[in-house]
Amino acid sequence: GAVVSQHPSRVICKSGTSVKIECRSLDFQATTMFWYRQFPKQSLMLMATSNEGSKATYEQGVEKDKFLINHASLTLSTLTVTSAHPEDSSFYICSASDNQQYFGPGTRLTVT
Amino acid sequence: QKEVEQDPGPLSVPEGAIVSLNCTYSNSAFQYFMWYRQYSRKGPELLMYTYSSGNKEDGRFTAQVDKSSKYISLFIRDSQPSDSATYLCAMSWTPTGNQFYFGTGTSLTVIP
Numbered sequence: 001g002a003v004v005s006q007h008p009s010r011v012i013c014k015s016g017t018s019v020k021i022e023c024r025s026l027d028f029q030a031t032t033m034f035w036y037r038q039f040p041k042q043s044l045m046l047m048a049t050s051n052e053g054s055k056a057t058y059e060q061g062v063e064k065d066k067f068l069i070n071h072a073s074l075t076l077s078t079l080t081v082t083s084a085h086p087e088d089s090s091f092y093i094c095s096a097s098d099n100q101q102y103f104g105p106g107t108r109l110t111v112t
Numbered sequence: 113q114k115e116v117e118q119d120p121g122p123l124s125v126p127e128g129a130i131v132s133l134n135c136t137y138s139n140s141a142f143q144y145f146m147w148y149r150q151y152s153r154k155g156p157e158l159l160m161y162t163y164s165s166g167n168k169e170d171g172r173f174t175a176q177v178d179k180s181s182k183y184i185s186l187f188i189r190d191s192q193p194s195d196s197a198t199y200l201c202a203m204s205w206t207p208t209g210n211q212f213y214f215g216t217g218t219s220l221t222v223i224p
Contacts (some may be wrong), residue, residue, distance in 0.1 A: 006155070034212075041120065043200065043214040044156070093155050100207055103148070103155035 006104035020080045023094030029074035030096035038091045084111040118215025131188040135201035142203040150198045191222045
């Protein structure tokens with residue numbers, strides 16, 4: 001099956017700093033990638049849809065200036081959490097789509 | 113009313129048991145139905161994918177969709193300790209679009 005990777009798998013940062021998370025489709029090209037957020041014992045919440053070469057589409061309630069998404073190529077999308085706060089601590093998961101959605105392993109962000 | 117309802121469990125069964133996991137939904141427009149398995153601190157992994165109503169079998173796993181009742185099920189036969197994970201149902205109008213609706217997940221533990 002298709003493989004999606006994320007880096008880093010775990011990151012701890014101080015409040016006020018920015019963190020970049022990478023999502024890569026390793027064996028297929030993905031014109032569309034998705035970014036999700038998951039809190040403990042809760043389901044995935046879609047944050048934004050990222051299309052290669054164009055601006056991301058954000059879900060209602062997600063601050064586009066805080067969660068910067070760049071989909072620079074057909075195999076790479078990045079999510080940058082700017083001026084992170086402790087409430088941004090969460091599990092961030094990306095997925096990449098060809099004829100199905102394939103999820104990355106997730107990135108656990110802890111903001112201290 | 114939530115689009116997708118899923119009993120969060122937890123569900124605990126002895127090794128070898130048959131496990132039944134279920135989701136109900138409210139939107140009759142859903143055509144694609146997915147089951148994902150998510151191990152702790154990992155991203156979701158696609159297990160089963162079904163279009164419209166009917167059954168689909170893959171090894172020890174069987175997915176059932178009853179669109180008339182807006183009810184989907186995942187059966188696991190001869191359950192193994194390695195099946196211990198959270199199982200998420202998801203559904204959509206398309207297999208790749210951003211309109212994926214996830215259940216909250218059911219936590220399953222298979223006891224040796």
